[in-house]
Amino acid sequence: MTCWNYLPAEIKQHVVKKLDFMSRVALRSTCRLNYHIVNSTKLELPRVRFGYKRGRSLIVIYTGIEKFLRLEFGNCEQGPVVMKSENTCDPKETITKLLPSPVNSIVYSILTLISLLAHQSILIKVMEWEVSPEDFERLIGRLILIFLDGQKFRITEIAMRQQKWTQILHKFPFDLLYFDELENIRQMALTIHPQRLTLFMVYQFKQCINGKWLYSTDMRMKREAWESNYVIRIKTDNEKHNVETPPTTTAMFLSKNIHRTLGTEVKSDDIVSCCHKSECGAFVYTVEKQFEYHLDYLKSQKCGLGSFCKRCSDPFEYWYYQNLPRRVLHESFWTDFILNIDQGLIREELRGKYERNERERIQKASKKKKLVPSWGFRSEVPIQNEGGQGKKKKKNPILENFKDSEDVGEPEVVSLEYFEDSEDSEDSEAMEYQKQTSDFMAPRFIVTVVLFPILVSFIFYLIWF
Template sequence: MAASWSDLSTELKQNVIERLDLMSRHSLRSTCRLNRFVVDFTEFFVPRVRVSAKDSGFLIVIHTGINEFLRIEMWMGPQGKTIIRKLQNNYNVKDAIEKVFPSTPRYHAAQILCGLLSREKTLIGVMEWEFEGGIDVEKKEDAQASIQTTGAKIIVLVNFLQKFSGKSQIFRANKLMTSWNVDIDMEKWLKKIFVEEDLRKIERVGVMTSTTSLTPAVSIDSYVPLSWAGIHCGANTIMHEYDPIHWYFFVRLALETQGFAVLRFAKFNDTAKELWNSVKEPIEKISDKKYRKVCVAGSSNGRVHMIHERSPCGYWVYGMMEENVAVFNDYLRLAGFTSCDLGWLCKKCTDPFEYNYYQNLGRRVFLEPKWSGIWQGGVNHETKALSDKKNVAWKCYKEDEKMKKNSGENSGEGTMVQKIWGFGNRGVEDISEMMAESLKVN
């Protein structure tokens, strides 16, 4: 005879809970005090959480796997009430659940974030924050006022979240990611809501789109060790098309950063080959699959080191001032030897979820223009140039999706879109009975 849920030990219940998704855990947690205790003390890892904040509302996307996400959009509706739209594993508005609440979007955003993600055993891989304004202005003379306004809004939001949750360090996360238009002071305030022991890196990200590609072609990163935050910090510009001028951006970053800069190519194509071949220094064989050329040149700031490396995975270049070579060597020592330093650009070597997430950032900008703070292209999202890009990109997107459908990649096998959240197709009782039977509990 199979045991019921109440007959299982705490350890077996935790084994069951480990198989449940986020909303199933939340539903179970709401049933009784004992279940709440068991859920709260069961480890749970959330790969990525995205929070986009505007004056008019919030967007919260909680990713638990590839094509597995909880999307909650909220905005101020008529008569000062908040409209909340919920979707799971799906962007189709027809499948959305909408409700109207009397409180403000900020209140409900705090309720969702703190209620779902602020537990002691919940660890977030990356928590991403997008904001309007900041340094994203049309005229330079407007920058200071915009920065002050955005900074003030972030301070108010941080204070509200801390007051709502009843604690200063609310979330456990390995990385804090911000949109490209924030500054150090804003990041300092956001850092306050994270548990210091878990936070390993702060990264600022911007996306530059293209009319010819919906997948990243190049990235330019910076790495600054143990900066003001006491942890590694950096910036990452993701480009969907390479232009020779990007090389000068990379060189300038290498000259200015306190650590080092990295230029990564997704493919060792003709452009990458031309750059590699332009370096006339001797080739050093680091391993069976990794080769290096080192170029040292003078500048007004001092000597600059450019380290070109390639492997079967692709091609990348490290750039740094001579006084920062020790920083680079420490980074290599801590990272350990790898034949591939492409990071999330490499499908073969990176985590599948990370690869999939970054591959779709360009699509996100075009499919969610209202929530495109990560797009590094200016404040006016409705210019003719961008409209043209959106039209071309949308056409490319539809063709890409059609190809996936024809190849069976999006056939839906093994994936169930749930219109209503809860325990999914299999309830807690069903799972517990299966486990009990497998353990031969009588």
């Protein structure tokens, strides 16, 4: 088992490249050398969400389509808790852990976010902030900057709910990221409707200011006119005009089988619109009259749907946006970017449709082989079996405030004994997995046999055990 230490650094980096996200985290914390090996091996994450709302906070790290690690922090009577799950929001598959009390759960969530992601080696393609502008300015932004203490996130795009552009441009703590690497700033909004299960159209405003793309992405599940149907140019003090890319508002229909674009064209003295169809969808472009020449360029584009195109987009991005409305079913607490979330009838009808749709999907799909959970996301005793273990199952009064997690059991009390238990179980889990693996070259095998003794021997973070 000493072989890992004698491997040359490049070989170690190759192994690290094959690791899943939590195995990297685990290896990084074993020793100084491994820390440097991991931190010198690049990793790109398609999306990370951080949320804060009424005392609860959320971290979701997406590593691929239907692959994510989810951590929700809150408070119960005994103190702060973290609820962890992998690839699911189902409360029955969530592990709840009590965190040591003196620190509050918001601080835990921010420290966790930083320790997991604020590293040179990690590039986050989109970081989505589900925080109200007020909370961001008053609390979250400040705390993040304090705990980052000069470290920075590497982020290509920041996404947040709809708000005033000046609010973002003047108040967002851009010091938390490497500004040169930031390409896009996106405001996103969704209007739900039970007419269909996926998005129908998107109104998108796009402007380039000082080399950064500003997007206002307004997603709709049915044909609707845009209330603010104008190209509103964002003006800043030290703006450098980018004449090649004038501000444009595009009504994008996600199917090319659209015959009517009515209500999406703007008729005004200082604004011009034009319709366009491509292999991917149908578009109505709108620009200020002084930029009319730009319409010819827009019409020459093969695809302007970006993340919404089934044919041309990054498959993860397409999957992510098409499944956004499913939040009403899976994460109903984290839906503040949905403009009409308070319309109860619409919301409940859509939720019912998704529920039926997912039941059917599960019935159709053959039983998936249960994957080995990520490091830090395993529980040796399934939560729902706890009652059968002779323990009295008490309802936790505060946990019931976690609207999405009525079925979560009593939080386990963290103790030294508990750590030892968890080590043993991970070892036996590893052995079992080893027996099942016939392909000796599988990266998982290398991880299990070569790295596991190192991983389980080091306990660094209360959250992970």
